[in-house]
Amino acid sequence: MPVDVKYRTQATANGGRDGRSRTADGALDVTLATPKELGGAGGPGNNPEQLFAAGYAACFLGAMKFVAAQDRRKVPDDATVTAQVGIGPRSEGGFGITADLTVSIPGWDRAEAEALVARAHQVCPYSNATRGNVDVGLTVA
Numbered sequence: 001m002p003v004d005v006k007y008r009t010q011a012t013a014n015g016g017r018d019g020r021s022r023t024a025d026g027a028l029d030v031t032l033a034t035p036k037e038l039g040g041a042g043g044p045g046n047n048p049e050q051l052f053a054a055g056y057a058a059c060f061l062g063a064m065k066f067v068a069a070q071d072r073r074k075v076p077d078d079a080t081v082t083a084q085v086g087i088g089p090r091s092e093g094g095f096g097i098t099a100d101l102t103v104s105i106p107g108w109d110r111a112e113a114e115a116l117v118a119r120a121h122q123v124c125p126y127s128n129a130t131r132g133n134v135d136v137g138l139t140v141a
Helices: 048-070 110-123 125-130
Strands: 011-014 020-023 029-031 080-089 095-104 135-140
Touching (some): 048 080, 048 110, 048 125, 095 110, 110 135
Antiparallel strands (some): 011 020, 080 095
16 A cells, blocks of 8 residues: 655664664664563663564554544543563564553543544554554553
């Protein structure tokens, strides 16, 4: 499906999971470290799964706000999305990731929140990118 790109960014990594990743504009510059669970030293730094979790959580909350605005509703400022991302070997070979999103929308009843989350999952770019490739769980807390 074609995309009418409105924004583009670029990041360059060196050293792999024990290196550094930096955006072209320098706004993001992170030291990378492999977790002990994946055979690394677990030293200071972040890993791609943490970055993916942070990005997915923020993007999904943005999608919730977009969908709510279409109904002339406002997602409260204290709403949260927590993304838990896992990585491990796949039975078919290689590695895969999983993602579980837990959403809290204070002041909304469960049915309203679940409907919003379902709609947001249809428009969120991360959800669209992972659909059919990554098991994504959705929970309203």
